[in-house]
Amino acid sequence: MELIDTHAHLYVHQFEEDRKEMVLRAVNSGIASIFLPNIDSGSIQDMFDLESEFPGVCFPMMGLHPCSVKENFREELEKVEAWLDKRSFSGVGEMGLDLYWDKSFFEEQKEAFLYQCKLAVDHDLPIIIHSRLATAECLDLIKSLPSTRRPTGVFHCFGGTMEEAKEAIDLGFFLGIGGVLTFKKSGLDLIVKELGLNSLVLETDSPYLAPVPHRGKRNESFYIHQIAAALASTLQTEIEEVAGITTRNAKKLFEKTFKTGFPESNAYSARG
Numbered sequence: 555m556e557l558i559d560t561h562a563h564l565y566v567h568q569f570e571e572d573r574k575e576m577v578l579r580a581v582n583s584g585i586a587s588i589f590l591p592n593i594d595s596g597s598i599q600d601m602f603d604l605e606s607e608f609p610g611v612c613f614p615m616m617g618l619h620p621c622s623v624k625e626n627f628r629e630e631l632e633k634v635e636a637w638l639d640k641r642s643f644s645g646v647g648e649m650g651l652d653l654y655w656d657k658s659f660f661e662e663q664k665e666a667f668l669y670q671c672k673l674a675v676d677h678d679l680p681i682i683i684h685s686r687l688a689t690a691e692c693l694d695l696i697k698s699l700p701s702t703r704r705p706t707g708v709f710h711c712f713g714g715t716m717e718e719a720k721e722a723i724d725l726g727f728f729l730g731i732g733g734v735l736t737f738k739k740s741g742l743d744l745i746v747k748e749l750g751l752n753s754l755v756l757e758t759d760s761p762y763l764a765p766v767p768h769r770g771k772r773n774e775s776f777y778i779h780q781i782a783a784a785l786a787s788t789l790q791t792e793i794e795e796v797a798g799i800t801t802r803n804a805k806k807l808f809e810k811t812f813k814t815g816f817p818e819s820n821a822y823s824a825r826g
Contacts, residue, residue, distance in 0.1 A: 555797045557782060558804040559588045559775040561648075561682065561710050561730055561757035564612065565600035568761040568772050577608055580775035586801075588775050589808065590614045591648035591682050591710070594622035595633045599824040605816075613811055617647040617670055620663045620684055621655055627662050631669055637824075638677050644811040645707060646674040647682025651695075654686040667695050671705050680707030680807055683727075689714030693721055708807055711759055716745055723753045728807050730757040733765035733773060736784045743788045751789065751799040755807060756781055 559580070569576055580588065588608075590601050592615055601614045616637045618630045638646070649670040651663050674681045685692045689709065696704055706726035711734065712719065719729060731754050735742045746754065756778050758764075764773035765780045782800070786793040805812045 562760040613644040615645040616643045617649040620652040645680045650684030651688035674705040733763040736766040
């Protein structure tokens with residue numbers, strides 16, 4: 555049974571003591587691919603190091619997280635663009651809007667969002683959208699673009715309404731489903747019951763948002779099994795069906811990566 559974790563920050567400090575064992579635990583359990591969204595220029599080298607240690611398993615993406623959009627965001631975007639021009643990546647992200655933490659740079663977040671949409675279209679890559687308390691705003695920005703210049707991708711850790719879910723799907727996006735599905739009163743179960751599996755992909759967002767019974771503890775890619783089981787239970791189907799359809803969806807989302815892979819020349823260094 556093949557599974558794919560479409561969103562995991564396995565390069566961060568929470569995994570310093572057991573990173574190799576943690577990745578091998580996932581791989582040995584049938585998790586074939588793990589996609590790594592970038593945060594900002596400070597996380598690039600650690601992400602590359604993980605890719606180098608697990609080639610063909612860990613696939614990096616390049617983008618600027620909305621919570622890293624500060625006064626220097628244009629400089630950060632220049633680095634994102636430079637890396638996208640230099641080597642292969644699986645997607646543009648993690649990018650998006652965040653109205654939960656710091657709202658003081660919201661206009662800059664929107665500018666960064668649109669700029670990264672352009673980069674994604676130019677490089678024929680999906681976007682990985684962070685949309686915390688801002689799903690409607692993300693959808694509006696996408697719709698503001700000419701229809702021929704709209705990227706597709708995934709709404710990571712989807713937390714919007716049913717109407718927003720359907721609108722995102724109509725625009726060609728998948729919805730990322732993770733540990734939140736196991737949280738009581740999240741309401742996500744009602745959305746996935748109506749939508750079914752055809753527009754869903756699995757993710758952990760490790761080390762964050764661990765599923766029950768690990769909620770509040772460090773998340774890891776191995777727990778994608780528990781997310782898949784929760785999704786199967788919610789939809790009253792077999793976990794093999796969940797694995798099969800969500801893996802197919804992930805391969806469509808990251809079609810360019812699965813079709814071509816990454817050349818050996820990708821072993822760049824962000825140091826210096």
